[in-house]
Structures are given as C-alpha cells and as structure tokens.
Amino acid sequence: MFRHQKQLQFEVKVERPDPMLARQIQEILGGQFGEMTVMMQYLFQGFNCRGEEKYKDMLMDIGTEEIGHVEMLCSLISQLMDGASPAAQAEAAKDPAMAAIMGGINPQHLIVSGLGALPTSSTGVPWSGAYIVASGNLLADMRSNLHAESQGRLQVARLYHMTTDEGVRATLRKMLARDRYHQYQWMAAIAELEEKNGVVVPASFPAEAELEAQPQAYAFWNLSEGVESASGPWAAGNAPDGSGEFVYIDEPLPEGQAPVAKVPAPELHHDLDSSKVLINK
Amino acid sequence: MFRHQKQLQFEVKVERPDPMLARQIQEILGGQFGEMTVMMQYLFQGFNCRGEEKYKDMLMDIGTEEIGHVEMLCSLISQLMDGASPAAQAEAAKDPAMAAIMGGINPQHLIVSGLGALPTSSTGVPWSGAYIVASGNLLADMRSNLHAESQGRLQVARLYHMTTDEGVRATLRKMLARDRYHQYQWMAAIAELEEKNGVVVPASFPAEAELEAQPQAYAFWNLSEGVESASGPWAAGNAPDGSGEFVYIDEPLPEGQAPVAKVPAPELHHDLDSSKVLINK
Amino acid sequence: MFRHQKQLQFEVKVERPDPMLARQIQEILGGQFGEMTVMMQYLFQGFNCRGEEKYKDMLMDIGTEEIGHVEMLCSLISQLMDGASPAAQAEAAKDPAMAAIMGGINPQHLIVSGLGALPTSSTGVPWSGAYIVASGNLLADMRSNLHAESQGRLQVARLYHMTTDEGVRATLRKMLARDRYHQYQWMAAIAELEEKNGVVVPASFPAEAELEAQPQAYAFWNLSEGVESASGPWAAGNAPDGSGEFVYIDEPLPEGQAPVAKVPAPELHHDLDSSKVLINK
Amino acid sequence: MFRHQKQLQFEVKVERPDPMLARQIQEILGGQFGEMTVMMQYLFQGFNCRGEEKYKDMLMDIGTEEIGHVEMLCSLISQLMDGASPAAQAEAAKDPAMAAIMGGINPQHLIVSGLGALPTSSTGVPWSGAYIVASGNLLADMRSNLHAESQGRLQVARLYHMTTDEGVRATLRKMLARDRYHQYQWMAAIAELEEKNGVVVPASFPAEAELEAQPQAYAFWNLSEGVESASGPWAAGNAPDGSGEFVYIDEPLPEGQAPVAKVPAPELHHDLDSSKVLINK
C-alpha cells in the first residue's frame, strides 16, 4: 500500500514560462526512457519479485521514489505552461515571430490537457507498457535498469543545454544527480549478482548444454566488409568470465541449408497452381 | 549496401510440425526482445555511428548477422506450421481434444500469413520501432545491447524447455550460444569504454556541475517500509568509481515545496468559477 | 445498411487557409475524443445492442449523425490546407518568418495526404480502436458517452479561441451546440436507467454479495497527507442512492498481508541460486 | 513524494493456481479500464490540478490507493501462476487434455515475465497512455472517472463468475466494493460541480454564443430508419437544466453545402491532368 506526502521530493521552480520547452521536457516524462518508464519498471519488478527480500525492498524503495519524479516533472511542465492560452495562439497566427513559438508548442498542451503534463513523449506518442520489462531474472532486469538510467541521464543532460532557465536547470541537476546514483546502485547490484552466479544471463542454462554449438560462443563473425572490428576487445583475448578465448572469423561461411518450404494445403489459397479448390457446399 | 546468401547461418530442421510452438516462437522473433529488435537496434546504431571506425564496423558485423537470425526464425516458424490448414481447424471444432490444439494457435498464422512467420510477438502485437534505441552515446547503447541480449537469451532458454523437439532445440542451442557470445562482446566493449571515460553515462556531464545536488549522488532513499534494502552493496561502501561513499537515509524527508499551480486563462475552460467566458462574435 | 447524401449536415466555409490550424483541428477529428471516436463508439454500441429497441435505434441515429461530423471536419481541414504546397515549404526555409508557419504544419498533410485530412490526432498519432468502448451494459456505456461528449465539447471550445476565422468559428459553434445537445441526451438516458436499476454499475451484482466487504463501500481512505479531502460531499453524508453513509478514514491501515511469492521452477531461470538447470539433451 | 508499506491494502490469497485465469485477470490490471488506467488517470489529474485544494487532495488520495490496487493484482496474478513451468508446457503438448489448458495461457507469462504480472491486457496488448485523460476541467474529468469505474466494476463482476476459486472471489469482492464506493464518490463530486456551474461541459462557453446554432441544442436528428428513438426522454420534454425543450426531427434535411474541394498545386502530384510538373534542376 502507498501513501502520498504533499511536498515534492525536490524543489521545482521555473524562472519563466516556456511552452516550447514544456513540449521537449515531455520526453523525459512520457518517452521511452522517461520517468514513467523507470517508475513502472521498478514497481513491476518489485511487485513480481520472487527473490531475496533485500532486492524486493530495494526495488520498492526506488520505484516509490520514481512516482515522485513523475510528480516533479508534472509540476515542472505545468509551470512552463503557466499563462499560455488558446487566444494567444490565435493572435500569434498573425505574427510570424510569435507564430514561431506557437509552431513549436505541443497542441495537446492547450487542447487536451489544459496546460497540464501529458502521458506522452516529446512527439506526442502515448507512453506504452511495451517500454518496460520485469522478467523475474534479477541480473537481466538490473541490466535493463542500468541501461534505462544511462539513456535517461543522457537525455536529461542534453535537455540541460536546451534551456538557460536556471530554475529548470536546478531541477535537472537534481535529476542528473539521482540518475548518477541510480547507475551506481544498479552497477553495485550487478556486480554482486555476477559474483554469485556468473556473468552470462541466465546462469542456470549451462554452457555444457550448448556443447555442440560451443565454438559459437567465442566467435566473432566478420559479416561487414573491413576488419576494423578485429581490433576491439571482443575479437581477441579471454571471455570476461575466463571460460574461453575469442576467435575472429575473418571470412565466415554459412553453416546451414538453403531452406525450401513445403507447398501448403490448397485451402490456404497460395494460388501456386491454377486449379480451383473444391468447395463443398 | 547488403548482399544475401541462400544458405542459413545455421541449420534449421524440425522433427514435426507444432503450430502451438510456432505461436510461442514468435516472441523471440517479433517480441520486445526478439531478433527483429536486435537486428534493427544494431543496424541503426551502426548507420548513425559518429564514433571510432572499429565500433561502427563491429555494429555493422553483428547487425548484419542478426538479419540472418530473423531469417532463421522465419524458416523455423514456417516448418512448425507445415501442413496446418483451415479445414483442419473446422474439423477440430467438433472434437475437444483437437480443439485444444487449435485454441492455442495464432489465428493469424492461418488467416493472415498463410503459414508464414509474422512481424509480431507471441500475443500478436506488431513489432514496434519503440523497442529500440540508438542514442549516439556508445556506452549507453552498449548497455542497451547487453540488456537486450540478456533478456533475449533468457527467453530462448525458457522456450527451450517448452518443447521436446530435438530439431527445434538444436536451433535454440545455436542461438543460446550466440547470445552468450554477444553478452561477452558487449561486456568487453563496455569495460573498454568505462575504462576510458568513467562509468557514469554520460561521462561528459561533470559531477562538479551537480555540485549543490552532490549529496544526492550517494544517497539511498528508504521510501518503502523496512530496511532490508540497507544490506545491499548500494547502501554502504564506495561508489563503483570510488568517487564517494554511499549513504542510507533511513527516514528521508521531502526537500521540495508543496506545489500550487496557477489558475489558467478563462479560454481554457477549467470552469473554476461559474462566470461565462466572453465570446467575441 | 447506410446511405449517403451529398450535402454536409451543416455548412463548412473558411475565410482563409491556415495550415497550422488544420494541424490543430486534427485533434477533434482523429484524437482520443475526436469525431472518429464518437462515431465508432456509437456505431459499435448500436450494432452490438441487446437491449430495448429504443436504445438501439437512438444509438444508430446519433452514430449515423457522427459519420457526417467526420465528413464535415475532413472538409474543414481540406479547406484550411487549400493552396499549400511543398514548394512553398522550400521557399519558407529561407525566411524565418515563413519558416515559423511551416514549422507548425503537420508534414504529413503535405507528404502523405496531399492536403487532405488524416485519421490521426493533432500530434500525428493514428486513431486507435482502443479509444472506444461498447460493453453491452447500457448505463456504463451511456456514462462513457457523456464523458466523451464532455471532453469533446471542451476541446472544441478551446479550439474556438485558437482562431479568429469566423468561417471556422461558425462550424465550431454548430459542433458546440450539437455537443451540448448530446450531453443532454446522455444525461436524460442515464437518469432513466438509474431510475430503473439503481445508480451503481452493474446493478445486477448485489451489494449483499459484497457483504463481508461492505464497509469498504462507504469508506474514503485518506492516503495523501492533509485532510482537505474531508470537506467534500464524498466524505460525509449519504451515498447517492441512500444505501449507506460515507465514512472518512483519517489514518487508514492496510488490511492485507505482506506478500511473499514462491520460488519458481528452475526452468524459468530466475537464477535464484547458482546451480545449473539439468538440460536433458 | 510517496511512501510504500509492505502490507497489501487487502488480503490476496488464492485457493489454487490457475494460469488461464491469470491471463483473464490481466484485463483488469493492464486493459483499457484496468487498475493501471485509474491509477495513472487520477495521479495525472491530481498532479495537474489547478482547482480547489480539496479536489487535488482527493485525487491524490484515490490515485495513491489505486497504486496499491495494481500491487494487489500483481500479487494475485503471481499466485495464480505459481508452479507453472515451461517444461509442463512441453509435456502438455503431447496430451490434448492438458494442451487445452496450455492453449489458454498467455505465453508471455512464461517466456517474458517468468510467472509475473504483465503491463498488458488479457489479449497481451501493452497498456497505453492513450487510455487516460486529465483535461483540467473538473466536471469533464469526474465524468471520465465515473465512466472508468463503471466499466471497471462491470469487468470485475464478469470475471467474478469466471472462477469458482473462493480466494480469488474474496479479492474481487473487495474490488467490487471499492468500485461501488468510487462510483458514489464521483457521483457526489459531479453533483456538487453541476450544482455550482451547470450541467454542460464546459459551463464557461455560454449557450448564447451558439446563438445562431441554438435550435441545434435541443433537436434529435432521426437519421436511422424507424422512430423507436422518439419514445426516449431525450426526444421530448425539458433539457436537464431546464434551458429548453427537446424537439424530435423526424425527417431531417442537411443544412450544409455539397463540398467541392479545390484542385491542388501540381507539386502535390495528384495527377489530375496528364501534363508533367516542371522540375527545376
């Protein structure tokens, strides 16, 4: 069960309204790597957790924090929209200079939400449950979390330069700091899990079982012209878990057959010959 | 520019058709972490790459390999659907035992694709461009790639147990082995990048710039009842890059204000009072 | 079966083309609460209706009217796009003042539809069948209809202020008037249905059957800090159907257990311990 | 800011696992009217609220409660999936009787989430931000909320009959009771708002401004053959707010023009004549 406190986790104050920035900020609220994503991802991972209590508790701690980040960004967007009005839009249409601004506004901020935040990205695409994952495998999910925080902090960093409003920037700095910590957090959890089970997900499907396929597990297939890729750490040396040595296959050959599919039943109407299907009426 | 060879990368042969399994296999072809996802993700990262040539070349190598994995799974699904027919479906409706099988088939395999693979998940949801990311930041993207291969290998491992068809299993073992290598590959690339720039994405947004927010970067907020989360490596000790020490805030207090939003212009019709908006006709 | 008459239900004439307004008008055509939504919602409710003939007939009357509203908005958008051209776009790119206008245009109005209306919202998101509902329960559906007309008229009212074109405004006034009537209409139907069956949906699931849970049906859980919510009509007094009295629970306590999920079968590869799954090859 | 308590709001215990029911329960978690919808809808309405404090506080109370309902349903689904395994699926494929059950399972519960709840509907469609609305107009939004709770309780009532598991039913009864209260709650809020501003949304767009269109606001257009619709309360008598009298137009005639669209610029390539566009190279 959850409870809500009136105060925001951090202060959110803007220097001046800026509807075009409001549209851009939507990306880190309702985009692929916005706060709605990490909130729902951590909550679902926590709700579904079948592992040790410390992981479940930790996921609930951070998932709960992220609900508050959604709240903060909604407040930020509302403040950036303050004072905007449909009538100003009509006025602006007469004046190119103002129309410029208007052209950059998300029309749904006026028409649909009445100056409120939307559950959508910066291009107006609705947030989707397909953005998140809760697989039940802790290491796989922690890696998902680390990637989400990495993409998320990157986007906040880019947005930071897109405004000179020091109020907005102060909020973004708080988020950059939290996203730094959250990267640390997932790295620490990942290190612990890799230590325990090994680095390959899932650890419980043994390499031995891939036996006949085993050489595949160390071979780089050079399928794009040029051998620049041969100079990376994935092309030579030991696998991260020391289980084997990488091989660079310079001129790889296919190992499978040229597939030939069977002709289907006539009721599927592929029309591969010109006879008619007998229709029993 | 690309070229195609007739032979599959690995052999794909099934022992017997199994339409219900065909529906399940769709997950690793057109689902969130299916082969279409890694194929498009690596290709877009490669096409957009503005970094060192070895990364671009490597992304193109593996992206090109993944097109061939999509091809292999299409062949696998076609073979699993061999011999299925609409008429059998009508027959089956009379016999519960057969209807059982039919109920588990994806109806689009009969009606839409005529026994071919579909660009959709195991529940029939079309593949979406929203599954992938190519951010331009190499470390962020490599972490995305590692997470995708982790989720992907996990799903293949689960599917492995959902069939006893040794033909199918042989193909899945090849994919498990490749997914093992691809995890190794991204780990190696990540290690190199972290070595060079540091572990936080993006490295170029300096911690100093978060100065006033700095304590945030080491603090765990305990927002879910209980302190089990205090016993993890994220709650005490040094950050992975040694830049500071973690703090566990047992009873965190909000640091922001209780937000109060301004009343909007009357043309937004929030109806906050009962007077009418003046309509100038 | 349906028939079409050439004339529009109401006159649609614009004073001057305005491509930026055309983009905004798309919201009330193909957005969440656009005319496509009410058209398809009423038609599906009518087609599926298993109730009294007067409801089915009424749903068909208004659903049929709404097809004509889609037609009117398509005509409106076409007129607002009149004279726009790709070449003008190229010219505009040289002149910031004109580029302003161009930046605010939906590029698909030029590239995809050739100046025609699109089945999408103001941000270009395609209309979705997920916007509508036809549940078979008349009261539930009439409430959906009242809500759709309320959101719809609100959006038209906001758009009204976003233009000074008296031709466009005349069309919008017609739509505001019809949306007013449609709100009246659903209110009247709702009142009749509530009178007959009671105000709770579905009426046929009896309150007695919730017996042990009964106190839940009158209790407000104060889960957000502060007691401002205690002063509303939902916090004290009788339920609208007089069946009980509201209770405000100031400091609610959870009544359930702390859930503990079972460890899954090893074939699910949660990796909760470090042993390998036995793979029977 | 939010906090989490370990205990669920209400007890969730199932008598026996039932993966097919788990798939069906997904509808009221991640479907159009599932708990994710009311949770996100109330939270966004609360976060964006620019009205009286009592409304904002109330929205936060109930939005916060709904996060806990998502948590309860995740626990319910996890318990219904307990003990399921990929290997059982393979076994079942041999036995039609068991395959029956397997055919009815959501394959993603095994492959993607490892027995956990998914952010999707009963057919596996991901939850979408397009399901919710927060318009800023309190009356419009409260009507949306009443409709959502009506559809939601209807779905729970139907699901109640789809199982005989008394553990599941006990949880559903709690939800039926809460959904009953929530319908009361929105009715009470609606009554208060209608009392204050009038029944038409938005109240602030005055009927007088629709002046020339005014007769439209009381006219039922009989556009579907038959006059059964004439016997409803929408066809005769006074409007709910007493502002006018309904008129039934038995044989309505269109009032607009037959639209004729202008021929577009040649650069749009409508190919309305056979001459070529001059391409300036």
Add this chain to the structure above:
Amino acid sequence: MFRHQKQLQFEVKVERPDPMLARQIQEILGGQFGEMTVMMQYLFQGFNCRGEEKYKDMLMDIGTEEIGHVEMLCSLISQLMDGASPAAQAEAAKDPAMAAIMGGINPQHLIVSGLGALPTSSTGVPWSGAYIVASGNLLADMRSNLHAESQGRLQVARLYHMTTDEGVRATLRKMLARDRYHQYQWMAAIAELEEKNGVVVPASFPAEAELEAQPQAYAFWNLSEGVESASGPWAAGNAPDGSGEFVYIDEPLPEGQAPVAKVPAPELHHDLDSSKVLINK
C-alpha cells in the same frame, strides 16, 4: 450526411453459436485488412477527393456500402457469441475438453464487450488509423484499394474453410462475391487512369527529371546469391509502358561513398573523448 436503414445489406444467420470462430472472424472486421479498414479508407479518400466528381461519388458509394459490412460482421459475431457466459468458463476450467474451447475464446468477448464485436483483430490488437491511406493521388489510392480487396478476399476465403456452419458460409460467400466485384471495380478504374496518365505513380514527376539516374529505372540489382530471378519478366524485355528495356545486373557494385559522419557538438554527450563539457552555471 448519412442515413441508416434497419435491414442489413445481406442476411446474416448462423446455425449454431461458436465463440472460437467469433474470435477468428474478428480478423476480417478489425484486422489490418478487415472491413473497418476498407470502410475508413474509402470514406477518407472520398471526403478528401479533389478529383473528378465521378471518382468522389464512386468512393462515397462503396465507402458507404462498407459501413454496412462492418454492421453485418458485428451481427455475425454477436450471433456466434450467443449464449456464452462467464459461468460456463468457470465450469469449463474443470473439464479439459471444455477448457479447450474456452482457451480459444477471446477473453475480451466476455469481459469487455459482453458478447459483442470488438474493434480489434483476431489477436485482440485494436484497429489503427495507420492501416489506411488517402494520398490524394487517384492511381496510387486505387492500387491501395485493389491490394486491400485482394488481401481481404484471401482472408475471407481462408476463413470459409475454418467452419462448416452453412449459415456463416452463406454470409462469407456474399462477401467473397462483393470482394470479387470490388477487385474488378478497382482494376477498371486503374486501367482508365493508367490509360490517361501513364502507369508510373506519380505520372507528373517526369522521367526526364531523373535523367542522370535514368539507367537505374531499368536495372535489376542481383543482390541475393543465385540468378533464378533472371528468368522473370522483370529482368528482360520492355518496361510495361515501353519506355525502356530491362537490364539484369548480375554482379552489381555499390556506387556511393563509405559514409563518415561528423563528430557532434559536446553538448550532445556522445562521450567520444574523455573531457568534460563545460557547464555554465
């Protein structure tokens, strides 16, 4: 403006309910090539038509007919669901033979629509505005229409074999016959348009303008191993409009450069070097 007649265009009567068939029939109602698609596609093409009156009128004729086809399929699905109930589902769960049937039902037919048709495909994916096109170019759109009717009739033909219910088959035969006519219709229109303007869309972009690229317009690039493709009519002989002769390039070479992208501004945080971005606070 539109009008509705109570009678269906053709008779719709089923011999016996069949919920599993109801789920499959959804494909031709709300799937990619279902009746909702042709209905909306023809209506939007008609509404947006800027061409000769005879085309607009024809599009409105057939678009209006298709609304009636949606109506027919809704009636068909309702009849196939007749008598189904949630309680039967609970009973069935005890009996594998009956569970078989239940596993094949779309759960939303019970939970969401209460036995009515849904605006979704056979896998439950909501209909999307992205399925249709109305480009303004008549020839391009008529080709779209011909393709839609081809895919549509193919799907109906496949469904025909999936049932032995002669009532259902009678309705499907009517649809097969109409889809045959509609294919004839678009072929006739296409022939007329090709006669007038030429066969390439758009005709108004002249071949001369592609001058330097001209050889490209007759060259087949053999990019997949093997030369089986050389034996088709696209590899040798004259173009359909006699404007040139096809060339088969057996071993094509790329004609472009190896692209090298510029390093971006540091504010984009690609982290291509290890220096920090200067953050002006």
Add this chain to the structure above:
Amino acid sequence: MFRHQKQLQFEVKVERPDPMLARQIQEILGGQFGEMTVMMQYLFQGFNCRGEEKYKDMLMDIGTEEIGHVEMLCSLISQLMDGASPAAQAEAAKDPAMAAIMGGINPQHLIVSGLGALPTSSTGVPWSGAYIVASGNLLADMRSNLHAESQGRLQVARLYHMTTDEGVRATLRKMLARDRYHQYQWMAAIAELEEKNGVVVPASFPAEAELEAQPQAYAFWNLSEGVESASGPWAAGNAPDGSGEFVYIDEPLPEGQAPVAKVPAPELHHDLDSSKVLINK
C-alpha cells in the same frame, strides 16, 4: 545469411544541414510507406515464400537492396542534422526568427538519437510491424508491393519540392528512379501471375462456389446520392476477365433482415432488467 559492404548503394551528400528537412525525411524512412516498410515487407515475403524459386530469389534481391536504402536515408538524415546542438536550441528560444526553425525540429533528433535517424515517421510515430504484409499469396502480395512503391514514390516526389538543396535532390532522384523501376517490376510480375491464374485473388476460390451470390459480383450499389458514379468503367461493360457484365443498381434495396440480438446470460450484467444476479458465495 547476409553480408554488408561499406559503400552506400548511391552517393549521399547534402549541400547544407537542415534539421527541419531531416524531420520531414523521416516519413520516407520510418513512416507507413517508408523504406523500413518495403525492406521488412519484401524480406518477410522472401523468407516465407513457398512458391517458385524465381519469386523467392527476386524478393530476396529487392529486399536486400532496400536494407541499403534504409542505410542511405540514415546517412542523409545524419548529414542534415550535422552541427545542430542543444545549446543552439536554448539560444534560439530568445529569437523568434531562430525559434521558428527550432519549432520545426523533431525534438527527439536532439534528445533521443543525438543527431541520428530514428525508426519513426515525420510525426515521431514509431514504425510498426502492422505496416507490412506477407500473405503467402503471390498475386495479393505483389499488388501490395505495387501499392507500396506507388505511395512511396509519390511521397518522395512531394519531398523533392520541399527542398532546394541539390545534394538532397540528387539522392531523391536516385530513389525516384528506383521506385519507378520497382513499379515496373511488380507490374511485370503481376501481369505474369494474372495471365497464369486469372485476375481475382485468390484465384483458387471459384466463382461457381459463390453461385447464389453471383449477381453480386457484377453489381455496383449506388448508395451515395447522385449518379455520377454511373459514368465510370466499373458501372457498365465487361469485367476485366470477361466473366460477366457490370450492372449499375440505381436504387438498391437491402436484402437482409433487421437483426435482433438475444438477451444474454445474467452473469454478463447487461442490466436489462432490475433483478439481481444470484451470487453463490
């Protein structure tokens, strides 16, 4: 299996960056008829092909070519974004003339992809697997391919006029030329298939089987007021395959019944009467 060559199929060089054009170009990369669509459509048709080898080989040739077109457009978009930066955006917000440009940029080109191409349309909607079809019926699919190339070339032609950059135009001319050839190619394949099997899809469902419905196959239903549609080649004369003569039905009458749906089981809670459902607890 596939291989990649470093050089692009054709040269891609722009004269000057143009972020607004980059946004528009996205339509022909990731929109409904963009290069991602034809690439995935041809590849899936090729992978699933159960017909003659020459068709499979041809589909693989052209599908492989289209991967290279995606590559070319990614390079084009990257070059058009060259030099753009988040900081310029912040500067621009102060100057209407520059803000104009900024308002027309896709914010995700800065925030999400860091100047790279996105797998989305010009309005930012992610590419969808629902855009493509591979039905197994060769004639149906070739018609889909012809329609896709027609819509695609139309969009490229329109875009051609939206820029004066001769570098961009040179690339577009190459694509116009290839799209011309591809239209020729599908026309040639279609002619061969129609010659072999007849013009109606699917050919194998015989006209005789529609016997009782037969007149339907030649009748035009005039359901939109006016008889302009009577003057087209679909209204009189012979069907394209000479199998019958068209009939224009000036005043068509419905041939079906007025549908009356049965009242459902009480557990579906349609609330058609006021009695309660008996809940067995």
